[in-house]
Amino acid sequence: MADKTYPKVTLDFKLTAKSRIGVHSGEQAELTNAEQIQSEGNTLTYAQLMLDVNKRPMLPGSSLKGVLRALFEPKMAQALFGGQQREGNSAQQAITKRFNGCVSVQSAFLMGTNNSEKAVTYQTHNSIDAITDTVLDNHLFSQAWVNSGGQFKGQLHAEFISETQLKALCSVLKIAQLQVGAGSKWGYGQVELSDLNVKVLSAEKLTAWFKSDNNDQKKLSDFYDDFKLENLPSEIGNITSKTLIDTWQFDLHLSSPDPILIACPEHLKMQNKPHKTEQTMAAYFVREEGKPILPASALRGMLRARFIKIICTLLPQIDCKTLQQFVTPFWGSTAQRSALIIPNATLTKEATAITHPQSMIAIDRFTGGVKDGALINVEAVTVNGDFKTACSIPMAVLKAHPFSTAVLMLVFKDLLEQKMAIGANKNRGYGRIKGKFFAHKKEYTDIQDVIDNCLAHFSSETLEDSIKKTIKEYKTDSKKEQQSEGATHD
Structure with a gap:
């Protein structure tokens, strides 16, 4: 039986x-509001959202198309959203074919x-030095964001x-976990698709519209029929990306x-304190409700x-x-999106x-003595209880990089044993962090239990x-490289 084809379809959601x-x-x-931050007397600028003609935030079709396309296997993605394919053996004979x-x-x-206006918030960040991975002095940048619930x-x-x-297409849209825009590695950009309404125009109805009398003044939309979503295929593994349905999701509870x-x-702005004074002021990270968080960054x-x-x-x-070959698949780079999603940690x-x-x-870095007239006031936060964050990573990434997966487990082992610290003044006893794992509504305090119960494709031995x-291969490659250099010098 031939597969039925619809000349026109609309999907509203x-x-x-x-x-x-x-x-x-x-x-x-x-930033033109009264609470704007002043930096050296100049108005701070912010990265503007994509806006429509009415100055309202929008999600561009190109961004949504990229997100939806990534949910499908290549063959189905090309049929639905188009693409391009390069053919030919050599660079001179290669031809790029484009498909609609x-x-x-x-x-x-x-x-x-x-x-x-209420749906948009502005957040100011510290810039990070790409070489040292530390905060750059006097380098702030702000971004506009659509708030959760928009x-x-x-x-x-x-x-x-x-x-x-x-x-x-409908099967995937009904279960898809979409993530669009900036900050995906921090858990930003998560959207939920709902109220899917599909209307189809069959070839017979289109012919009837063409043959209808103009005096009827019937619109083409009057000939559309509702498409039933009850009988959608339950098995979609052959049409969707594996990352859609095979993701390791876990919660981290963090205490200090x-x-x-x-x-x-941002906290300095809320407290109406100048950003730079004779006495340097630092404050803990907070969110809009005034409650402290551990920022994803x-x-x-x-x-x-x-x-x-x-x-x-x-x-x-x-x-x-x-090193980057081991790091990039999990943590991302300027050219590749991070696979490990870690959002802000909020209070339970x-x-x-x-x-x-x-x-x-303050201490003078050159003399090692006290720096005259430089008193530092800080406002830290002490928490009685836990911060909580929901993390995830595709299982396909873990299976493709077993060495990096093993290293990640060692990192989490140190976290469970309170061997890491976060934030400033770590040398003064600030910021020690202890973690607990929660997966499938069960708590894990030992990394061995996490591996045995949460990573089905791995064991401690593997x-x-x-x-x-990896160590053996690395030593072998290093030895060959040294022998090659020695032969070159001879």
Whole structure:
């Protein structure tokens, strides 16, 4: 039986932000409200969101198309959204063929006419030095974000799409976990698709519209029929990306016996304190509700630094290129998105926070003595209870990189044993962090239990073997390189 084809199809849906969303235009705008931060007397600018003609935030169709395309296997993705394919053996004879897909993705616009300003927030960040991975002095940047809970109206149009392709598309849309825009490694950009409504125009109805009398004044939309979503295929593994359904999700509960200090220019703005005074002021990180958080950037920095330290300990004198081959698949780079998602850690309902003010004397880095007139006031936070963050990583990434997976388990082992610290003043006893794992509603305090119960494709023995194998290969390659250099000198 031939697969039925629909000349025209519309799919309407609603996108609800489950976390902050930021699809930025690349343009800078000035903060003009009364609470703006002043830096050296100049108005601070911020990265502007993509806006429609009414100055409301929008999610561009190109961004949504990229997100949706990544959910499908290559063959189905090309049929639905188009693409290009390079043919030919040599560079001179190679030809790039472009294919048009049957689905076009429209931009999604913020719903409501009066809530666009309330839906947007502005966040100021510290810039990070790419070489030292530390904060750059006097280098702040701000970004606009759509707050969690913001709702967008989206629509897809399809032409001459087969019923099989339409069912595949609807099946994926109903279960997909979408992530769009900037900050995906921090858990930003998560959206939930709901209220999917599909209308189809059959070839028979299209012919009837053409033959209808103009006096009837019937619109083409009157000839569309509702497409039933009850009988969609339950097995979608052959049409979707494996990362859609095979992801390791776990919660981290983090606590500290010490005060925590993470510099936050936003807190200084809220307290109406100047950013730079004769007495340097630093404050802990907070969010809009005034409750402290552990920002995703600080968490990732702490875990990533320990990840690199463990690799460099296992493989002494490793070169930067080889190091990045182990680091990039998990933590990302400027050219590759991070596979490990770590959002901001927020306080649990039972946790309480107390401000911990303290005055310190600045030290002259050259003389090692007290620096005259440089008193440092800090506002750290002491928490009685836990911070909580929901993390995830595709199982396909873990299976493809067993050595990096083993190193990640060693990082989490150190976290469970309170061998890491976060934020500033670590040399003064600040910021020690102890972690607990929660997966499948069960708590794990030992890394052995985490591996045995959460990583079905691994065991402690296989992870240990992958480390030994990598070390052996690294020593063999280093020995060959030394022999090659010796022969060259001879």
